[in-house]
Amino acid sequence: MARAAIPGRLGDRLRWRTAEVTGRRVESATAVTLTLDLPGWPGHLAGQHVDVRLTAEDGYSTQRSYSIASAPNGRSLDLTVQRTSGGEVSPYLVDELVPGDRLELRGPVGGWFVWRQQQTEPILLVAGGSGLVPLMCMVRAREAAGSRAPFRLLCAARTPSDLLYRSELRQGAPGLDTTYLYSREAPADSPRPPGRIAPEDLVRSGWPPDFEPTCYVCGPTAFVEKTAAYLVLLGHAPERVRTERFG
Amino acid sequence: MAFISRGFHGRRPSAGTKLPPGQYETTGFPVLSAGPTPRIRQDDWKLSVTTEAGKQHVWDWAGLMALPAESPTVDLHCVTKWSKFGTEWQGVSLDVLLADVETAAEHVLVTSYGGYTTNIPLADLVDGKAWIAYGYGGSDLAPEHGGPARLLVPHLYLWKSAKWVREIELRPSDVPGFWESAGYHNYGDPWREQRYQGD
Numbered sequence: 001m002a003r004a005a006i007p008g009r010l011g012d013r014l015r016w017r018t019a020e021v022t023g024r025r026v027e028s029a030t031a032v033t034l035t036l037d038l039p040g041w042p043g044h045l046a047g048q049h050v051d052v053r054l055t056a057e058d059g060y061s062t063q064r065s066y067s068i069a070s071a072p073n074g075r076s077l078d079l080t081v082q083r084t085s086g087g088e089v090s091p092y093l094v095d096e097l098v099p100g101d102r103l104e105l106r107g108p109v110g111g112w113f114v115w116r117q118q119q120t121e122p123i124l125l126v127a128g129g130s131g132l133v134p135l136m137c138m139v140r141a142r143e144a145a146g147s148r149a150p151f152r153l154l155c156a157a158r159t160p161s162d163l164l165y166r167s168e169l170r171q172g173a174p175g176l177d178t179t180y181l182y183s184r185e186a187p188a189d190s191p192r193p194p195g196r197i198a199p200e201d202l203v204r205s206g207w208p209p210d211f212e213p214t215c216y217v218c219g220p221t222a223f224v225e226k227t228a229a230y231l232v233l234l235g236h237a238p239e240r241v242r243t244e245r246f247g
Numbered sequence: 248m249a250f251i252s253r254g255f256h257g258r259r260p261s262a263g264t265k266l267p268p269g270q271y272e273t274t275g276f277p278v279l280s281a282g283p284t285p286r287i288r289q290d291d292w293k294l295s296v297t298t299e300a301g302k303q304h305v306w307d308w309a310g311l312m313a314l315p316a317e318s319p320t321v322d323l324h325c326v327t328k329w330s331k332f333g334t335e336w337q338g339v340s341l342d343v344l345l346a347d348v349e350t351a352a353e354h355v356l357v358t359s360y361g362g363y364t365t366n367i368p369l370a371d372l373v374d375g376k377a378w379i380a381y382g383y384g385g386s387d388l389a390p391e392h393g394g395p396a397r398l399l400v401p402h403l404y405l406w407k408s409a410k411w412v413r414e415i416e417l418r419p420s421d422v423p424g425f426w427e428s429a430g431y432h433n434y435g436d437p438w439r440e441q442r443y444q445g446d
Contacts, residue, residue: 014443054252063269063328088258096254104250111429112281221278228283238283
């Protein structure tokens with residue numbers, strides 16, 4: 001594993017900012033995208049996250065991390081949040097917040113699970129469920145930067161209706177190949193029967209290891225553990241496989 | 248005026264538990280690592296302690312098993328916000344491993360199989376504060392949690408408890424490790440909420 005490159009603004013204290021919710025878009029039955037207005041936002045790299053802090057009236061406070069979904073775009077920031085059933089924070093963000101509300105956050109955080117527009121090598125993105133969020137940020141940042149780096153995106157979801165960013169992905173982009181891996185229920189015309197991700201999926205829809213792609217894998221722990229192990233078994237150098245997990 | 252999140256009530260930690268600021272309690276055992284899990288067989292595993300004079304002390308698996316073991320029960324605090332109370336480990340105290348090591352160094356750089364690094368003051372690894380852990384809950388430590396053996400320094404954020412530990416290097420000067428070079432705090436005390444540089 002290489003030493004992580006140092007992101008900008010090191011040494012600056014990551015101060016808490018107050019954002020205003022300016023938009024709320026439903027992405028699936030359990031996920032919404034919140035658009036935030038953040039005066040003075042310094043910008044971010046694709047793949048970074050923010051820390052969100054919620055404070056109750058009695059002063060009780062708690063924090064969670066959420067990946068940024070939008071490409072750098074001035075003072076506007078999109079967070080896509082998946083509701084965790086029984087969760088303390090995500091149901092509030094998904095069900096309670098409406099435009100006009102305010103939200104405390106700080107960031108951007110993370111200097112390893114990032115894609116920079118200077119990268120020209122082939123990129124493999126493997127998403128499990130809402131692990132798609134930081135990878136979609138990379139897809140959007142690539143397009144916004146006019147990058148011609150070849151991207152392959154493997155999206156794993158339980159059913160087609162669980163998939164985030166459906167219409168945007170269907171629309172596609174030149175140089176971006178998207179493959180869907182449904183685990184429970186696939187559309188009738190899908191060439192792949194439903195099932196969990198397997199090495200064949202990475203062979204068929206990923207890059208050969210000798211193309212030396214950088215691979216980004218994000219999703220639930222078991223999904224990331226398996227996928228990263230498959231990539232190494234298929235011959236990808238471990239230092240080219242970057243992972244981020246939740247749950 | 249302090250910021251209030253409209254309509255947020257939250258969940259308080261269970262009675263008798265005390266969470267560091269910004270943390271929440273989990274009963275699962277989440278995994279955080281930056282890359283694929285290295286697969287190290289016990290037969291291939293070695294741990295070395297290297298002094299600033301270049302002297303190396305090396306233990307293989309049988310050597311580690313021959314050392315007196317402890318069973319610490321500790322609380323874990325991950326910088327990604329979860330805390331887990333009362334985790335039960337088996338391992339060897341760093342006091343045992345460092346007993347015969349001559350050093351005047353004050354800094355340590357820990358390196359893992361797979362290349363991960365983290366830096367810790369030597370004072371935080373001695374006097375019963377740190378272990379090389381190889382068992383969790385009475386079983387072998389699983390690879391995704393750092394098996395066959397990891398560092399355990401529970402009074403600091405968990406990224407300091409390097410998984411798949413391979414080398415403990417005693418150094419006269421401090422050098423930032425993997426996350427410490429990427430904007431995370433150099434020391435990482437959860438009770439002072441030292442998550443990022445400048446905290």
